[in-house]
């Protein structure tokens with residue numbers, strides 16, 4: 025054949041392929057989620073092989089390993105004891121609570137590690153919702169936002185670098201920005217869960233924190249989060265949410281879940297100039313682990329390919345439970 029253009033020429037050797045590769049992965053792309061609890065021991069999370077619920081000791085050692093791997097940001101999720109849960113989740117505002125205490129410990133030992141926090145009521149809510157559920161079974165927006173503002177301030181005061189509202193209440197980014205500024209936390213950033221879908225992929229996470237909606241009590245409790253998290257059938261709405269969060273002062277926008285929503289990442293990338301984060305959520309993690317454990321897929325190749333696809337879709341940052349493994353594999357390459 026007399027071909028002028030042969031794309032295969034640039035695929036011939038590994039060096040050539042790397043030279044012309046458009047997207048790359050680095051441990052600096054990762055934000056690593058960590059589960060913590062009050063227990064005396066660290067314990068494995070059954071639905072998430074390789075992931076633990078850390079006690080303070082285990083956590084501190086693990087954060088050291090994470091830093092050595094080149095990962096520079098972690099996000100903390102607390103499993104709260106049942107007797108501290110309540111309808112208004114007010115434990116989230118306790119300055120002596122698990123999250124503020126843990127942040128202070130980490131900052132003491134690893135002052136340069138960036139700490140992101142989750143702002144929402146679900147770990148603290150006896151109803152298992154991100155907001156306050158009233159007697160009629162409605163999740164109250166504005167009442168919830170005022171508690172979230174207090175939660176954010178407590179986290180900032182403890183030393184959090186990035187506040188991550190994951191609750192999907194309307195107007196919470198603006199309200200949190202204002203509250204932080206009033207308290208003198210102008211430099212604390214907001215990484216907003218901008219397009220967070222009402223997804224079944226959060227299942228293993230809710231098991232990890234025992235935070236699923238608690239139906240079956242005397243009160244009427246919504247069985248899912250579909251009145252505040254987005255409908256998986258909507259794409260344009262994600263752009264509206266992105267514009268709102270940007271106007272309200274978000275520093276980074278997030279799409280969640282990630283893998284099943286790469287199209288949303290790609291669309292947002294064209295609409296806004298803020299950094300975009302993708303959350304490769306618990307269910308996406310556990311599916312890969314389950315198949316790898318059975319020998320049905322090659323874990324390393326699948327994980328690195330998957331994470332790279334987030335970059336190609338337009339994400340700058342990736343929250344992923346694979347972060348440590350992936351960083352190890354990248355460093356060894």
Ligand SMILES: NCc1[nH]cc(CCC(=O)O)c1CC(=O)O
Pocket residue numbers: 142144146154190191225226227228229230249304305306307
């Ligand atoms: N607001 C809580 C929260 N923050 C992050 C996740 C899910 C993360 C994951 O599945 O990995 C959830 C669960 C939910 O909204 O029910």
Ligand SMILES: [Mg+2]
Pocket residue numbers: 192193194195218265268
């Ligand atoms: Mg919103």
